[in-house]
Amino acid sequence: MTITAVIMPRWGLTMEEGTVTAWLVPLGGTVAVGQELAEVESSKLAGTVEATVSGVLRRTIIEVGATVPVGALLGVIADAAVDDAEIDAFVGTFEPVEVAAGEDESSKPKTIEAGGLRWSYLRSGEGGVPLVLIHGFGGDAAGWGFIQGAIAADQDVIAVDLPGHGNSEKTVTDGSLDAQADAVIGFLDALGIDKAHLAGHSMGGGIAIGIALKAPGRVASLTLLAPVGLGDGINVDYLKGFVAARKRRDVETVLRQLFVNEALVTPALAEEIIRYKRLDGAQPALETLLAALLNGQAQRAQYRDKLGAIKVPVSVIWGAQDRIIPPAHAVGLPASVRVETVADSGHMPQVEAADQVNKILKETIAKA
Amino acid sequence: MAKKSMRTAINEAIRLEMRRDPTVILMGEDVAGGQGGSADVTDAFGGVLGVTKGLYTEFGPSRVIDTPIIESAIMGTAAGAAVSGLRPIAELMFSDFIGVCYDQIFNQAAKFRYMFGGKAQTPMVMRSMTGAGLRAAAQHSQSLHALFTMVPGLKVVVPSGAYDAKGLLIEAIRDNDPVIFLEHKAMYDLEEEVPDEAYTIPFGEANVLREGKDVTIVALARMVRFSMEAAANLSKLGIEVTVIDPRTTSPLDTDTILESVAETGRLVVVDEANPRCSFATDVAALVADQGFKYLKAPIKLVTAPHAPVPFAPNLEDAYIPNAAKIEAAVLSIVAAGGRNAA
Numbered sequence: 129m130t131i132t133a134v135i136m137p138r139w140g141l142t143m144e145e146g147t148v149t150a151w152l153v154p155l156g157g158t159v160a161v162g163q164e165l166a167e168v169e170s171s172k173l174a175g176t177v178e179a180t181v182s183g184v185l186r187r188t189i190i191e192v193g194a195t196v197p198v199g200a201l202l203g204v205i206a207d208a209a210v211d212d213a214e215i216d217a218f219v220g221t222f223e224p225v226e227v228a229a230g231e232d233e234s235s236k237p238k239t240i241e242a243g244g245l246r247w248s249y250l251r252s253g254e255g256g257v258p259l260v261l262i263h264g265f266g267g268d269a270a271g272w273g274f275i276q277g278a279i280a281a282d283q284d285v286i287a288v289d290l291p292g293h294g295n296s297e298k299t300v301t302d303g304s305l306d307a308q309a310d311a312v313i314g315f316l317d318a319l320g321i322d323k324a325h326l327a328g329h330s331m332g333g334g335i336a337i338g339i340a341l342k343a344p345g346r347v348a349s350l351t352l353l354a355p356v357g358l359g360d361g362i363n364v365d366y367l368k369g370f371v372a373a374r375k376r377r378d379v380e381t382v383l384r385q386l387f388v389n390e391a392l393v394t395p396a397l398a399e400e401i402i403r404y405k406r407l408d409g410a411q412p413a414l415e416t417l418l419a420a421l422l423n424g425q426a427q428r429a430q431y432r433d434k435l436g437a438i439k440v441p442v443s444v445i446w447g448a449q450d451r452i453i454p455p456a457h458a459v460g461l462p463a464s465v466r467v468e469t470v471a472d473s474g475h476m477p478q479v480e481a482a483d484q485v486n487k488i489l490k491e492t493i494a495k496a
Numbered sequence: 497m498a499k500k501s502m503r504t505a506i507n508e509a510i511r512l513e514m515r516r517d518p519t520v521i522l523m524g525e526d527v528a529g530g531q532g533g534s535a536d537v538t539d540a541f542g543g544v545l546g547v548t549k550g551l552y553t554e555f556g557p558s559r560v561i562d563t564p565i566i567e568s569a570i571m572g573t574a575a576g577a578a579v580s581g582l583r584p585i586a587e588l589m590f591s592d593f594i595g596v597c598y599d600q601i602f603n604q605a606a607k608f609r610y611m612f613g614g615k616a617q618t619p620m621v622m623r624s625m626t627g628a629g630l631r632a633a634a635q636h637s638q639s640l641h642a643l644f645t646m647v648p649g650l651k652v653v654v655p656s657g658a659y660d661a662k663g664l665l666i667e668a669i670r671d672n673d674p675v676i677f678l679e680h681k682a683m684y685d686l687e688e689e690v691p692d693e694a695y696t697i698p699f700g701e702a703n704v705l706r707e708g709k710d711v712t713i714v715a716l717a718r719m720v721r722f723s724m725e726a727a728a729n730l731s732k733l734g735i736e737v738t739v740i741d742p743r744t745t746s747p748l749d750t751d752t753i754l755e756s757v758a759e760t761g762r763l764v765v766v767d768e769a770n771p772r773c774s775f776a777t778d779v780a781a782l783v784a785d786q787g788f789k790y791l792k793a794p795i796k797l798v799t800a801p802h803a804p805v806p807f808a809p810n811l812e813d814a815y816i817p818n819a820a821k822i823e824a825a826v827l828s829i830v831a832a833g834g835r836n837a838a
Contacts, residue, residue: 376704
């Protein structure tokens with residue numbers, strides 16, 4: 129009879145440790161394959177650990193509140209018939225699991241100079257036309273944690289820190305989507321990438337559209353998550369609140385608008401945002417980008433009428449409960465565009481509906 | 497992100513600001529590391545605990561200045577340099593030595609802007625080691641942050657770790673007023689994740705390290721770590737505490753403290769300094785004055801006794817507040833025995 133370890137997962141390339149915030153199954157409870165066992169938080173993401181086998185949760189090794197490295201033993205699932213002594217022996221001799229993308233070089237941010245700026249990016253996986261992930265306003269490469277690892281099992285995936293964000297240089301030009309599209313094309317040049325699949329979230333979606341319009345030969349497919357550029361409406365209070373927030377509580381309040389499940393806004397996530405905003409140049413960069421995004425209370429750049437001109441596969445994914453950019457922007461797009469609305473997601477489907485985003489992303493890439 | 501010690505974080509803060517701004521200079525006893533004693537030495541120790549190592553090599557003798565052992569001259573020179581356009585970082589090796597440069601700091605640097613009608617600014621930083629725990633005896637172990645805090649015209653920074661130390665020191669160097677930057681000598685080796693880039697943490701903005709509904713703990717420097725240790729132990733007993741690190745005692749983030757006490761109704765202040773006319777009594781007075789209506793129990797202070805820091809290791813260990821003492825103070829006001837206990 130088998131004894132199965134429940135281990136601390138790795139979500140994204142930068143996660144080194146996680147905290148168990150709740151056990152969702154009581155000790156001794158029966159579990160089915162795919163059942164949610166425990167809630168876990170990393171500094172970037174909060175999610176659940178699911179059972180990979182059915183059986184009985186025989187041990188909960190890590191108590192709620194404790195932080196352990198990726199690959200550590202959290203609990204044990206085994207059939208009710210398995211002897212306690214056998215399970216104790218299993219626990220006693222357990223060696224932490226080396227989880228993919230662990231200490232190897234691919235998990236570390238890389239840097240390259242493009243357009244006179246230092247760019248930071250995460251690159252993993254091998255082969256195929258690279259997928260380039262472009263985050264939104266105030267985000268960074270690590271925010272694709274649930275996406276990059278899943279797609280990198282099949283191919284080369286690059287998550288970039290846009291200028292002004294993450295570990296990249298905190299210098300933006302005029303902050304327009306057009307200028308940012310030019311900048312990302314320069315980044316692709318520096319990496320020697322002729323053609324890429326692009327996935328962009330929010331502001332990053334607008335940048336991706338901009339690249340596809342300017343340099344159609346460089347783009348193999350386009351996956352847009354709640355992108356800017358497809359309508360007027362945008363939650364200006366959120367954007368201004370994000371730029372203005374200085375204290376962790378204020379950041380938490382602002383960030384809750386991103387999610388349906390507001391519990392995903394952890395103090396650790398808010399602290400990361402504050403630490404980013406304290407970096408020299410980050411605050412002015414955000415202010416420049418915000419001014420460029422908005423025209424009064426509306427979005428400045430409008431690509432809606434141009435979307436039909438893009439000849440590669442285009443998918444648009446929108447959380448039905450998005451409070452930042454209205455999901456109605458996904459209605460009435462050209463027939464060539466695949467539109468998917470995700471019921472239980474707000475503005476961050478790459479976090480709240482990662483499985484669905486990964487499925488659509490893979491299908492869009494395959495169609496190219 | 498790389499983990500760095502508080503020593504490295506402070507060194508990086510000085511290095512980045514010296515690269516960014518040619519008016520930033522560093523001076524003090526042995527900050528270059530005994531340069532000049534031997535013609536071949538290009539990179540010596542860098543201060544008694546190695547905090548300023550390598551800065552002489554990068555910036556040279558005109559910007560990294562080893563001074564004679566005259567604290568009054570170090571601080572007087574720094575104050576004068578600051579009003580004449582430089583941004584000196586002046587090291588007082590131990591904060592216990594403040595007595596011999598009292599006039600330069602308290603009566604000169606702290607007063608220039610006020611007495612010259614706002615026409616002068618004094619952008620100097622006095623860095624100094626503070627705190628007990630290294631068996632350094634009564635003249636090298638005191639926690640004197642309250643002395644600086646009570647004087648208007650000085651800003652007082654008391655970091656509790658590597659991340660905060662770097663951001664607060666860069667903020668201090670860029671500030672146009674005299675800033676007292678107190679580094680706990682038992683914390684130099686403690687590591688945290690620290691970005692390579694420059695960043696600033698504003699003064700007067702407390703860090704809330706942990707939030708709980710039962711008790712508010714306010715602590716500084718090394719006491720923040722002990723308070724977090726106590727908080728983890730108390731959590732196992734079902735008692736959830738908020739831990740607030742004000743980061744700066746002047747200015748003091750009174751709003752965060754009062755807001756938290758409004759939620760918890762109970763306050764414990766943890767301070768390594770002696771208990772009279774101290775940071776602990778200052779915070780207690782603030783809450784008694786402006787937050788009395790929130791209190792469900794007496795305010796408790798966990799401090800060193802009103803006695804010099806002992807040299808005997810067992811006595812020094814008994815002298816310094818620790819997690820057990822903090823836990824006992826919390827338990828004394830959440831248990832039924834606390835006056836007005838809810």
